[in-house]
Amino acid sequence: DAGVIQSPRHEVTEMGQEVTLRCKPISGHDYLFWYRQTMMRGLELLIYFNNNVPIDDSGMPEDRFSAKMPNASFSTLKIQPSEPRDSAVYFCASSSGPHNSPLHFGNGTRLTVT
Amino acid sequence: GDSVTQMEGPVTLSEEAFLTINCTYTATGYPSLFWYVQYPGEGLQLLLKATKADDKGSNKGFEATYRKETTSFHLEKGSVQVSDSAVYFCALSSGNTPLVFGKGTRLSVIA
Numbered sequence: 001d002a003g004v005i006q007s008p009r010h011e012v013t014e015m016g017q018e019v020t021l022r023c024k025p026i027s028g029h030d031y032l033f034w035y036r037q038t039m040m041r042g043l044e045l046l047i048y049f050n051n052n053v054p055i056d057d058s059g060m061p062e063d064r065f066s067a068k069m070p071n072a073s074f075s076t077l078k079i080q081p082s083e084p085r086d087s088a089v090y091f092c093a094s095s096s097g098p099h100n101s102p103l104h105f106g107n108g109t110r111l112t113v114t
Numbered sequence: 115g116d117s118v119t120q121m122e123g124p125v126t127l128s129e130e131a132f133l134t135i136n137c138t139y140t141a142t143g144y145p146s147l148f149w150y151v152q153y154p155g156e157g158l159q160l161l162l163k164a165t166k167a168d169d170k171g172s173n174k175g176f177e178a179t180y181r182k183e184t185t186s187f188h189l190e191k192g193s194v195q196v197s198d199s200a201v202y203f204c205a206l207s208s209g210n211t212p213l214v215f216g217k218g219t220r221l222s223v224i225a
Contacts, residue, residue, distance in 0.1 A: 004157070041215075042157075042218060043215045045212055045213075091157050098209065099212050100207050102148075102160040103160065107157050
């Protein structure tokens with residue numbers, strides 16, 4: 001079991017550029033979550049999918065953020081255009097069942113927008 | 115809505131000291147309760163869980179008991195090690211909604 005795989009581990013970009021974060025969930029997991037972690041706001045749920053369908057995107061900060069899950073083994077989180085306040089660690093997590101099931105987190109992508 | 119309140123850190127302890135990290139919750143119905151741990155440079159991982167009142171979750175020497183009467187799920191360990199240095203998150207799930215996390219408590223254990 002390779003775990004949840006995120007790429008890249010680190011991303012440094014300039015304000016205004018497009019950023020794409022990638023996630024491969026654990027095979028067989030039906031739920032996929034995107035979180036953002038900052039010192040000020042802690043861990044925030046951005047969006048989650050069930051069977052590749054977005055269920056709740058109410059945590060997405062604004063229209064600059066979008067997420068897709070084209071198939072069961074891949075998801076992306078895109079920020080366009082990026083801003084310095086988007087700097088954070090972004091985590092992807094997957095689980096095999098509804099919300100009582102354990103979440104398996106990737107190691108995150110540390111995004112720095114200058 | 116559902117919420118979790120954890121004691122603020124950082125918590126600094128000497129090796130072999132006793133650890134308590136307080137966690138209280140507000141929820142409708144009967145939530146499941148969790149502790150997650152985040153080691154430096156990694157994502158969160160499940161440490162232990164309890165799904166009903168009076169259940170005790172335990173793992174790696176850590177324990178927490180689901181106390182419905184005090185709406186609490188305090189994390190304890192009898193003798194901490196340097197390797198326990200991490201950020202600990204209390205969380206709850208009311209079943210149909212995603213996990214609600216606390217803000218995390220940073221623990222530093224010094225030799």
